[in-house]
Amino acid sequence: MKRTWLRYTLGGALFAGLLMPVGASASGLQVAPTTLSLKASQNADGLWLINTGDNVVHAQVRVYHWTQNDQGDQLIGSRGLVISPPMLQLAAGDRQLIRVIRTGAPPNGTGAVEDAYRLAIDELPIDVEGKQGLQFVLHYSVPIFIEPVGATAPPQLQWNLLRHGEQVMLRVSNHGGSHAQLAALSYIDTNGHRTDINPGLLGYVLPGATMQWMLKPPAAAFAAGGILEAMINGEKAAQDLSLADRSR
Known part of the structure; x- marks a missing residue:
């Protein structure tokens, strides 16, 4: 064989x-x-x-x-x-x-x-x-x-949730001087309902870059607005996010 x-x-x-x-x-x-x-x-x-x-x-x-x-x-x-x-x-x-x-x-x-x-x-x-x-x-x-010579600026992230039909795309831009590792994402809507998005590693956003990921939960899970929780470089962070009607 x-x-x-x-x-x-x-x-x-x-x-x-x-x-x-x-x-x-x-x-x-x-x-x-x-x-x-x-x-x-x-x-x-x-x-x-x-x-x-x-x-x-x-x-x-x-x-x-x-x-x-x-x-x-x-x-x-x-x-x-x-x-x-x-x-x-x-x-x-x-x-x-x-x-x-x-x-x-x-x-x-x-x-x-x-x-x-x-x-x-x-x-x-x-x-x-x-x-x-x-x-x-x-x-x-x-x-x-x-790392660069001198002090390294931490990641500075801009987050967007963008609707694509019945799906949602997460777009993250990094305006800081160092990378952001994104992991353990979940979304808590205004009614307190938690939706797990990605339990493990989602990916990295390098300095000056924008990355985007299509999320598995349907758009309805994000419709009410809420808070995105994530581990960023191993530390827990939260971000208020509402669903936009279209990409920009």
Whole structure:
């Protein structure tokens, strides 16, 4: 029986569980920490790749400069960070430190804001003798932030709920100097009814960017107006929001 490889993607710092079908097996590849921030005075930092499984793991690490525009997240291959080692093999129970080295100067000058990268960590499929069925190989996308010289301005967010027929889009603009990680969103209307929007990680809004997400609850859940609650960079926040009739 030929073995089938499936990739499972883990993005950001909050991960969902994986439900395995019968006959499937998963990798033991783990990453810690799941995000890094380099201060302007730091030239390097590191993260650990850990093999908690019973078989050898092969992995590849690549660097992408991360920006956002009207089309969403944009990743472009970059030499702004150097990774050592970029290829590795981990025996069962082993771990390996991955060095993340900044090659250029940090953001500087009037109005300088945080810069952003992502590390793509891909498990490489291998054939294990005697094993058949499905094999899940993992892909991690790890955010790396480079702080500017001087004080870093916190995120300053502008929120909008926009109606699209029977659906609602959440649009968030960041006018601050550092990223905002959005998670654990819920909406409490003026009658006190709570609607869970997204229990885990929704996404990031980088400095100077606007991001938008189509929400699962119907427009009726937001019709009365209310308060949006969210975790922003790990801290609870609340925002009064009413539903607009159309995008703008």
